[in-house]
Amino acid sequence: MKSKFYALLLIAVLVLTACGAKSQSRDFPNLTPSGTMESPSFENDFASGEKSYDGMSPNVSGESGLPPANVVRLVIRNAELSIVVDDPAKVMSTINQMAERMGGYVVSSNLWKSVNYSGIEVPEASISIRVPANLLNQAIDEIKNLTNDRQKDVLSENVSGQDVTKEYTDLNSRLANLEEAEAQLRSIMEEAKKTEDVLNVFNQLTYYREQIEVIKGQIKYYEESAALSAINVSIKAHEAVNPISVAGWKPSVTVSKALQALVNSMQVIVDAVIWIVISVIPVLIIIFLPLYLIFLAIRAAVRRSNKKRLAKKQADTVQPTNPKE
Known part of the structure; x- marks a missing residue:
């Protein structure tokens, strides 16, 4: 009877020892996000829990997670115009109304006066607008039609395009990976028991949330820039461009x-x-x-020779005198 009791007691001790060792082997992962910023790491272990978190480090490698079919090509198109009109203020107001009619808006507008060759003040203006990208060519044509002669009064025209598809796709891939890592951290936080572990996971979540918001802002900037094209227009009056002519004579020329x-x-x-x-x-x-240098050397030699000759001549002219006894 006693032998059976001792055997059961020994089995219970072995079971409890094995459970204790298993409980101590549960480690909390060291989560370090890949990126330029250094985020906090975990140094403590869970005191208790039901799951093992080894190998659950979030994946934020930045590799593209979007299939090629879902890639959206983004091209940012902008334009710059310089035109000559009769009334710059009126034309600037017309361009403002055109932008609002097309569903765009005015970024900035300026109106000032400059002095031409004859000292007369003439108005000048500049305006920056944004219009839907699909209406860019139409907007440029309407602005040109505000001049008297499209061939002569359009001083310059520049339309540029920037393909940001690669940057846009990379940002979306990074965003997907960061959001997945954030979801993993939230699930890990639910399993955390110790206060210190909860605080460490919270610091990680704060870091990832900050990165997510930054990338969302960059994505929004690319989308808005591609959806709305910018047009910068410089408006000058004819008096500021055309030279003054008096009976065929052009003083400015x-x-x-x-x-x-x-x-x-x-x-x-x-x-x-x-x-x-x-x-x-x-x-x-x-x-x-x-x-x-040769001239200086010769002159110095001649001067020394003249000094010696003069000294010898002076010595010859002086005769020694003997005193009378």
């Missing part, structure tokens, strides 16, 4: 020619000085410096 002649003359003078400093002066130094 004469002034321009005189200024150009002055620039050409100064260019010739500066070029001559540069050639003299860089090419002529070094050659003159190489040629005349040895000659000048």
